[in-house]
Amino acid sequence: MPASIGDVAAVAKVSTATVSRAIRGLPRVNPTTRARILAIADELGYVASPSASGLATGRTRTIGVLAPFVDRWYFSRSIEGVDKALRSNSYNLLLFNLGGYGRDRERLFDRNMVRKQIDALVVLCLTLTAEELDHLHRIEIPLVATGGAVTGCSSIHIDDERAAAAAANHLLSLGHRNIAHLHGGAEDEQNFTVPRLRSKGFANALLAQGVTPRREWDLAGNFTVANGVAAARHLFDSPGPQPTAVFCASDEMALGVLFEAHRRGIRVPEDLSVIGIDDHEFAEPAGLTTIRQDPVEQGMLAASMLMAELEGSTGAVADYVAPHQLIVRSSTAPPRA
Amino acid sequence: MPASIGDVAAVAKVSTATVSRAIRGLPRVNPTTRARILAIADELGYVASPSASGLATGRTRTIGVLAPFVDRWYFSRSIEGVDKALRSNSYNLLLFNLGGYGRDRERLFDRNMVRKQIDALVVLCLTLTAEELDHLHRIEIPLVATGGAVTGCSSIHIDDERAAAAAANHLLSLGHRNIAHLHGGAEDEQNFTVPRLRSKGFANALLAQGVTPRREWDLAGNFTVANGVAAARHLFDSPGPQPTAVFCASDEMALGVLFEAHRRGIRVPEDLSVIGIDDHEFAEPAGLTTIRQDPVEQGMLAASMLMAELEGSTGAVADYVAPHQLIVRSSTAPPRA
DNA sequence: ATGAAAGCGCTAACAG
DNA sequence: CTGTTAGCGCTTTCAT
Numbered sequence: 208m209p210a211s212i213g214d215v216a217a218v219a220k221v222s223t224a225t226v227s228r229a230i231r232g233l234p235r236v237n238p239t240t241r242a243r244i245l246a247i248a249d250e251l252g253y254v255a256s257p258s259a260s261g262l263a264t265g266r267t268r269t270i271g272v273l274a275p276f277v278d279r280w281y282f283s284r285s286i287e288g289v290d291k292a293l294r295s296n297s298y299n300l301l302l303f304n305l306g307g308y309g310r311d312r313e314r315l316f317d318r319n320m321v322r323k324q325i326d327a328l329v330v331l332c333l334t335l336t337a338e339e340l341d342h343l344h345r346i347e348i349p350l351v352a353t354g355g356a357v358t359g360c361s362s363i364h365i366d367d368e369r370a371a372a373a374a375a376n377h378l379l380s381l382g383h384r385n386i387a388h389l390h391g392g393a394e395d396e397q398n399f400t401v402p403r404l405r406s407k408g409f410a411n412a413l414l415a416q417g418v419t420p421r422r423e424w425d426l427a428g429n430f431t432v433a434n435g436v437a438a439a440r441h442l443f444d445s446p447g448p449q450p451t452a453v454f455c456a457s458d459e460m461a462l463g464v465l466f467e468a469h470r471r472g473i474r475v476p477e478d479l480s481v482i483g484i485d486d487h488e489f490a491e492p493a494g495l496t497t498i499r500q501d502p503v504e505q506g507m508l509a510a511s512m513l514m515a516e517l518e519g520s521t522g523a524v525a526d527y528v529a530p531h532q533l534i535v536r537s538s539t540a541p542p543r544a
Numbered sequence: 545m546p547a548s549i550g551d552v553a554a555v556a557k558v559s560t561a562t563v564s565r566a567i568r569g570l571p572r573v574n575p576t577t578r579a580r581i582l583a584i585a586d587e588l589g590y591v592a593s594p595s596a597s598g599l600a601t602g603r604t605r606t607i608g609v610l611a612p613f614v615d616r617w618y619f620s621r622s623i624e625g626v627d628k629a630l631r632s633n634s635y636n637l638l639l640f641n642l643g644g645y646g647r648d649r650e651r652l653f654d655r656n657m658v659r660k661q662i663d664a665l666v667v668l669c670l671t672l673t674a675e676e677l678d679h680l681h682r683i684e685i686p687l688v689a690t691g692g693a694v695t696g697c698s699s700i701h702i703d704d705e706r707a708a709a710a711a712a713n714h715l716l717s718l719g720h721r722n723i724a725h726l727h728g729g730a731e732d733e734q735n736f737t738v739p740r741l742r743s744k745g746f747a748n749a750l751l752a753q754g755v756t757p758r759r760e761w762d763l764a765g766n767f768t769v770a771n772g773v774a775a776a777r778h779l780f781d782s783p784g785p786q787p788t789a790v791f792c793a794s795d796e797m798a799l800g801v802l803f804e805a806h807r808r809g810i811r812v813p814e815d816l817s818v819i820g821i822d823d824h825e826f827a828e829p830a831g832l833t834t835i836r837q838d839p840v841e842q843g844m845l846a847a848s849m850l851m852a853e854l855e856g857s858t859g860a861v862a863d864y865v866a867p868h869q870l871i872v873r874s875s876t877a878p879p880r881a
Numbered sequence: 882a883t884g885a886a887a888g889c890g891c892t893a894a895c896a897g
Numbered sequence: 898c899t900g901t902t903a904g905c906g907c908t909t910t911c912a913t
Binding site for chain 1: 898899900901902904906907
C-alpha cells in the first residue's frame with residue numbers, strides 16, 4: 208500500500224532511476240524534473256524502503272550502540288549524546304543492551320548483531336574479548352569505544368588516572384591525610400579498565416604526598432548508589448579510627464555515602480568530606496564536590512567520528528582524551544582541627 | 545565477503561529455498577539435510593541479511609521505542625524493560641529519542657521513522673497529536689503506549705489518580721493537614737496526561753477529608769531533581785505558615801526537596817514529611833517514602849504484547865493497569881504535635 | 882522433501 | 898539529463 212519508487216516514477220512519467228537520483232539529491236537531473244518528482248513523492252507520501260536501499264547499497268544508515276546497561280547515568284547520557292548527533296544527520300540508532308556484563312554476549316556477537324544491520328558501532332564502557340574484537344573487525348565496520356580504553360580500537364574517554372588524582376589532590380590540599388577509597392568491584396574491573404585507572408590515580412596521588420592508603424579504608428562498590436550505601440555502612444561500622452574524607456570512584460557511590468552519613472548524623476563536610484567523579488545529575492542538588500565529565504559530549508563526538516568515517520573521511524575515527532574538571536561544592540572542606 | 549545464502553546452498557548442494565527453510569526451522573525439509581545445512585551455515589558464519597529478508601518478507605524484526613527523553617529514570621527503566629523482552633526473542637530495538645517534547649517530531653513522523661523500518665512501536669509517556677496518531681495508524685503497525693494513556697491506542701500505566709490519592713492518604717492518615725503539592729509544570733501537562741491525573745488524585749483525596757489544598761503551596765516542577773530543589777527553595781523562602789508535609793508527583797522532585805531541606809537544616813520527617821511517586825533507584829538509599837511502580841515490568845509487557853500481536857495473536861495488544869504500592873520509609877511521620 | 886523462478890523496492894553502471 | 902538493465906540476498910509459490 209505504501210507508495211513505492213515505481214509509483215512515483217509512473218506518475219511523474221520518468222524512470223525509477225531518475226526518481227532515485229532526484230530524491231537523493233544526486234546531480235545529473237534537471238531541476239524542473241526534480242521539483243516535479245519531489246512534489247509527487249511528497250503528495251504520495253513516498254519514503255524509500257530502508258530494507259530495499261539497504262540491500263542495494265549495503266548501507267543501513269543505522270549506527271549501533273552496545274552497552275552493558277542503559278539505565279545508569281553514564282550510559283543513558285552517552286546514548287543521549289550519540290542520538291543527538293545521529294538525529295541531526297538522519298541516522299538511526301539501534302540499541303544493543305547487554306543487560307549487565309557477561310550476559311548473552313556470545314549470542315549477540317555471533318548472530319543477530321552487526322550483520323548488514325548497522326554501518327558502525329559505538330561501544331560503551333566495555334572491555335571486549337580478543338575474540339569479540341576480532342569478530343567486530345572481521346565485519347569491517349567503523350568502531351569506536353567511549354568511556355574507557357579498549358585495546359584494538361579507537362576510544363574517547365577522560366584521563367581516568369589524572370581525574371582520580373585531581374580528586375585526591377583536592378582532598379590532600381584541604382589537609383586530609385586519612386582518606387578512604389570507594390572503588391569499583393571485581394566485576395567492573397574485569398570488564399572495564401576504568402576502575403583500575405582511577406584506583407591507581409588515587410593511590411599514586413596519596414603516595415606522592417607521602418600518604419599511605421590504608422588497607423581497611425579500601426572499599427569495593429560497583430558504581431551504584433546502593434553499593435555506596437553498603438560500603439559506607441561497612442566503613443562507619445568498623446571499629447578503629449575513621450577517615451576524615453572519602454574518595455568515591457563515581458558520584459553514584461558518593462551519593463550513597465552522603466545518604467548514609469546523613470542517616471547517621473555524620474555531618475558533611477564538617478565530620479567527613481566526600482568527593483566523587485562524574486558530575487551526575489544529582490551531584491549539584493546534593494552539593495557534591497566532584498570531577499566533572501560530560502558523556503553527552505563524548506557520545507556526540509563518537510557518533511560524529513563514525514559518520515564522518517562513513518562519509519568517506521578516512522581516519523576520522525581516532526582516539527580522544529575528553530576533558531575533566533574539578534567542581535567544588537559543599538561536600539568537601541578541611542578536616543576538623 | 546560475508547557468506548550469503550547462495551554460498552551455503554552451493555556447499556550443501558541444495559537450493560537456496562531449502563537452505564532458507566532449514567535455517568528458519570520450517571517444516572518440509574529432511575532432518576538429515578537440515579542438520580547438514582545448519583552445520584555448513586555455522587561453519588561459514590552465515591547469517592541472513594536483515595535487509596534482504598526484510599525486503600522479501602516485509603518484516604524487520606525490529607521494534608521502535610519513541611521517547612521524549614532517554615536519560616530520565618522512567619524512560620531508561622522502560623527501555624530496559626522493552627529491551628529485556630525483545631532480547632530474549634531476537635528482536636531489535638530501534639530508539640527514537642525526541643530529545644525533549646515538541647522538538648523535531650514532525651520530521652520524525654513524516655519521514656525517517658516507521659516506514660518499513662520497524663514492525664511495531666512503543667510510545668513512552670507521550671501524548672500524540674491526532675495527526676501523529678493518524679500517521680501511525682495509517683502505517684498500520686501495532687502500537688502501544690506506556691506510562692500514560694494515549695487516546696486512540698492501547699496503553700499500559702498505573703492508575704495515576706489512585707496512586708496520587710494513596711500518597712495523599714498516607715500523609716492524611718499520619719495526621720497531616722497542611723500539605724504542599726509539587727506537580728508537573730505546564731510543558732509536561734501539555735504533552736502528557738499523567739501530571740493532571742496525579743494532581744487530581746491528590747486534590748480529591750484532600751477534599752474527601754475536608755482539607756482544602758492551599759493555593760500558595762501548589763508548586764510547579766518538571767519532574768526533575770533540579771526543579772524539586774527550586775520548588776523547595778521557593779516554598780521554604782515564602783513568608784507565612786509552612787506545610788508539615790509535601791507530596792511530590794515524582795521521586796526525582798521529592799529527592800530535590802530532601803536535598804534542599806537537608807541544606808537548610810529542616811529535619812525530615814520531624815519537621816517535614818516528604819512523599820514521592822515512582823520508587824526511583826535513589827528512593828531507598830535516601831529513605832524516601834513513595835508509591836512504587838515498575839517501568840521495567842511495564843516495558844516488558846508492552847514489548848511482549850507487540851511481539852505476540854506480530855506473531856499472529858490478534859488482540860494481544862490491550863490496555864493494562866499496572867500495579868502501584870505504597871512503600872513507607874523514613875521520610876514520613878506524623879506532624880509534630 | 883526439494884528445486885526453479887519470480888519477485889520485494891531500490892541502486893548502479895552503462896548507454897544514449 | 899534520462900532510461901535500460903542488472904542485480905543486492907532472501908522468501909515464496911508452484912512444480913516435481
